[in-house]
Amino acid sequence: MPVESSKPFPKKRCGVLGATGSVGQRFILLLNDHPHFTLTAVGASPRSAGKKFSAAASWKQGIKLPERIGALVVKSCTPEEFKDEVDFVFSGLDSDVAGETELAFLQADIPVFSNSKNYRLDPLVPLVVPTVNLNHLDLIPHQRRYHNLKQGFQVCNSNCAVIGMVVPFRALMDKFGPLERASMITEQAVSGAGYPGVSSLDIFDNIVPYIKGEEEKLGAESRKILGSIQDENTKLSDAEGLLVDGTCTRVPVIDGHTHIVSLKFAKSAPSVEEAKEALRSYVSDAQELGCPSAPEISIEVMEEDDRPQPRLDKDKGKGYTVSVGRVRKVENGAYDLKYVAVSHNLVIGAAGGSILNAEAAVLKGYL
Amino acid sequence: MPVESSKPFPKKRCGVLGATGSVGQRFILLLNDHPHFTLTAVGASPRSAGKKFSAAASWKQGIKLPERIGALVVKSCTPEEFKDEVDFVFSGLDSDVAGETELAFLQADIPVFSNSKNYRLDPLVPLVVPTVNLNHLDLIPHQRRYHNLKQGFQVCNSNCAVIGMVVPFRALMDKFGPLERASMITEQAVSGAGYPGVSSLDIFDNIVPYIKGEEEKLGAESRKILGSIQDENTKLSDAEGLLVDGTCTRVPVIDGHTHIVSLKFAKSAPSVEEAKEALRSYVSDAQELGCPSAPEISIEVMEEDDRPQPRLDKDKGKGYTVSVGRVRKVENGAYDLKYVAVSHNLVIGAAGGSILNAEAAVLKGYL
């Protein structure tokens, strides 16, 4: 159970940009049951605007499209259309349109929680994985001052592939200090590519050992997420010295990324048992703050040889928990420890991450 | 094209032990078209012995069971039953019976080409990947002297998972000297687990990040295969200093293992282009000897970002070619180079490897 916050949690109205896409649909699923956020507006491409959401979206979820949402009329993704109806927006826009659109919302003083890659490395934009670095939200006042805004701001969440590194790394770094280098091989689910995304002819009975643009993000994003906020909350500094090598592969799995990770500490390495204990006892800021969607545990350590597995473990903590197993010594000295992690690429790795970030922003008083 | 051997290739009669299993069936497929080897006897468990092969085996291949083979009466796996009908045997036996059975054949002076793990690390038994170390077959006279045999001997082929290391490594070591360490993450096909093997409920829409007994083999087997034969062909010595770290995962792919490999040279590392050139120009002993089943090229280097892929690339060179792609620098200094390899786990990684070994044994005069 999340530690109960003493502050009451105010109701907020939110919108989703890119609502018809696969991240957008996941936002709708998660928001439909949300205790405090009410989805009041959905935006999509001009082709969809003006239609009822039920007609505009090809709804692909196992849970029925909620009637109230289906009846919403899709808006164009412009701040004018949204500003009177929402307190903030989530963006599941494709990166080719996210740049301009999110900037327009920001400039219109509407807070934006973004899933796109466009602004992730912007020094003024916090890149936040809610079970890792909620403290980076404290850059918001500085960002507002810079843009001369009253309530607007922009917060990004990370690429779904870095989750397997940054959540366990945070727990380990808190106990054993900085990391020197890491390796990550990913086995990524097809839902990470959106819809229609990966053709069945490409991935049935097959592995594709490459995901365009993915490997490049691993180092930069994880250094930013694992970095610190400094100078009286006016500056984000990268985790120094962490060198990441990665290979990203696509596998025939629907949801849930598998991460095969090795890492080397800058100082002396913990034993396997010490590392597992650090992972097991990790309590994230999302839990401490009492975010309503925060999982009971941020990292579940599994002892079975053959776990975690994406089909069995991705939904732990409603998709917000990262499962870690096979914690072992690296045998050849290239790294200290290795493990296998599974995370839900659409929950903690995308829409759910944004929602937790928004909950934290409310609890921290930025929203 | 294989370099044509000047020696004529004599006809040989062979048997298959464990013929009803999945490696056994692959032997039958490959031998059915073989220009010089005639399959004359099939052995299986006592439960099957005495039945026609067509009745004893649950034939699971896309190619029809050849009528002649289907009509063979299955024998018990004892040397008495085989010795008058074969010149040598291939063994696709499970490891729980392979130990005793293969030894009995050896002691009965019948040459055995084994796919089991039981004798792979025996210092008297060559562990041979035919596109890597056919010269290790030259231990056969010494093995015969030791066991006091005239024509019998035993040769093993490797675990299917080491193929992605040892074939490219041989090519690189020939040009750039010994390796210091390597890392291998595998994404292994379900056919590697035999039949019925992996339950569909375990692997549909899933990854299993563990294969029992597999990771332990990677280091020891690759050091032996990449080692040398010494002391006037009386001793096999391991490749010194090569430290291997591995993680083996099972993926929803039918045939074809994907290997994600990083490696560090003991001396100075070649550039990516130099490494690719070394891989591309590698000619294996199997090609030089003129083995009838040898592939035209042992290693195919691919330049496309998203290759090799198991479904598209496993059958290259009829399953004897290893495809290598994404040859790149390792970004964080833990290793020098990395690449992705795909190999056919049932051809070069199992039955086909044994057949090429037998062809080489004929051409070298041991059979």
Place this chain on the structure above:
Amino acid sequence: MPVESSKPFPKKRCGVLGATGSVGQRFILLLNDHPHFTLTAVGASPRSAGKKFSAAASWKQGIKLPERIGALVVKSCTPEEFKDEVDFVFSGLDSDVAGETELAFLQADIPVFSNSKNYRLDPLVPLVVPTVNLNHLDLIPHQRRYHNLKQGFQVCNSNCAVIGMVVPFRALMDKFGPLERASMITEQAVSGAGYPGVSSLDIFDNIVPYIKGEEEKLGAESRKILGSIQDENTKLSDAEGLLVDGTCTRVPVIDGHTHIVSLKFAKSAPSVEEAKEALRSYVSDAQELGCPSAPEISIEVMEEDDRPQPRLDKDKGKGYTVSVGRVRKVENGAYDLKYVAVSHNLVIGAAGGSILNAEAAVLKGYL
């Protein structure tokens, strides 16, 4: 919402026989959240007896094994071991042991809800699909008299493949009278075969057009389920004249059977719209009785051309709702109407059906 029963629902203690298997595990999942049934005893084969359930079972569910259940010590499946700890048992036993075991429980006066095929066609045993024929439970007093029991009885639920016929057929027969003939082609999920069940090598990228023993059950079971209870609740009579033709195929789907059904009425056929209206407005006895697990709607009629689909629709009504789509005229006169149905083979088609049956037995006062 189920119509609320005015009777209070008493707490009951139950056991699961065959608890380690795949139907058994589904029972555990469903019972863990049950408001009125408490799982107090688990039974399995002698090999497992005496171990903690967490050690005996290879738990394969996406939801964690509840700790309390994991700590239960597995019993042998004998009435002595169970009788003091349960009010009744669910049986997920394999048919090779179910016959004798369930009989022993019955004779020991312990009520049994069975998933096995052994007693389904016994004239003294109600064969009940809870959203179709709960009134057949009223045979229980007669069954008890026959066996001279006080509280024991035996109730079976149907083969998972007949669900796609009997639930919609009940709704249609209620409005339009008896059926003359029906055809059913099934596309059945692998979980229907238990664990390990279907080998991945048999079903990946493949269809198997045969399921042993399945097609024979379709006619006899559906005639019994759709039949009536007569002679003052002392006799079950088959639905007369219903002739069923079936072909059962296995497909690469984890959970959820797809049924492609055609049917001909004995009298005049309704129009497509009339048929859909009858399906849509059907209220099952399970709903009317107020069974706690009864779905809000027993049959959901879908209008989209490409629905229902097993991955998207199997979980409707928590797996108790049958989804029906593509209701159309048959074009060539062989039948009147056709449709496609999807049902959850492990919920309404197996464990869930038994649980609903038990709830109804409580509400009807038999338990």
Place this chain on the structure above:
Amino acid sequence: MPVESSKPFPKKRCGVLGATGSVGQRFILLLNDHPHFTLTAVGASPRSAGKKFSAAASWKQGIKLPERIGALVVKSCTPEEFKDEVDFVFSGLDSDVAGETELAFLQADIPVFSNSKNYRLDPLVPLVVPTVNLNHLDLIPHQRRYHNLKQGFQVCNSNCAVIGMVVPFRALMDKFGPLERASMITEQAVSGAGYPGVSSLDIFDNIVPYIKGEEEKLGAESRKILGSIQDENTKLSDAEGLLVDGTCTRVPVIDGHTHIVSLKFAKSAPSVEEAKEALRSYVSDAQELGCPSAPEISIEVMEEDDRPQPRLDKDKGKGYTVSVGRVRKVENGAYDLKYVAVSHNLVIGAAGGSILNAEAAVLKGYL
């Protein structure tokens, strides 16, 4: 073995329209090994025209793109670009462009073998499945007279889904007379939808019970294919009275359609054994004519309960043989007999059908 034709088979040059698509790539694979047809020109959309084929096509085949083909410069699909370099063309064009383009080739006096649906029901265009109705090619002279052509003509092949009916039906009708009605449920492979075609998110772990536009074709196409050519080869007449009811579903299979077929004879029905014998002994015109690609047998009857299966049986006869199994009586009188058939949707069901048609056209002197 095909009966050897006494006529020598002249060499012909051919082109492929729509060469970059999935049917187009299959044409290239099949033509690359063809003994008499040389692929000399490839056409695709304006976007690809002018590029080398290797650059224009995303080659997705397990066999390497032949170098000679890769070096061909892609042309626009206009007759001017092709007429000096080919004797005829195969069209794998999408139906939205096939109508106009194929007509232009026809009017330019270039023979066209089409895979599109556009002209299949044109009374002047033979719709030919080569193992069923090659005699319909004899309409060509009449078609030429009508269009005032010297050598041009147009021949279509059928939708891939009708193969499972028309090939076995031809064999049965030859022996037992006309059919009155038939039912076909299909389980169709994803490759039938082209590339990128079916999204992995739609079909992984799923069934889609609908294929747009498919069911409507079954009756009309099969009646035309099974019809006769009359009035001195100037008229095609439909098979009278054959009423077809169909449901087409998409399944997670790469290649190979499964057809579940029931049929009723107009006169008295054969026994199961008689029907199997008729299927087994069927010799198609393609075999009799000695078409080089004709399979040794057009229909393989399988006796195993669980066959045919697409993964194991689609490649029989290099993809030109239809496998038929589970021949049984229909139990409820709606039809006489039923069976399961598997056919390769891209070979006999598409590109291969066109190639056999072209071979027959050569042997019949039309090309």
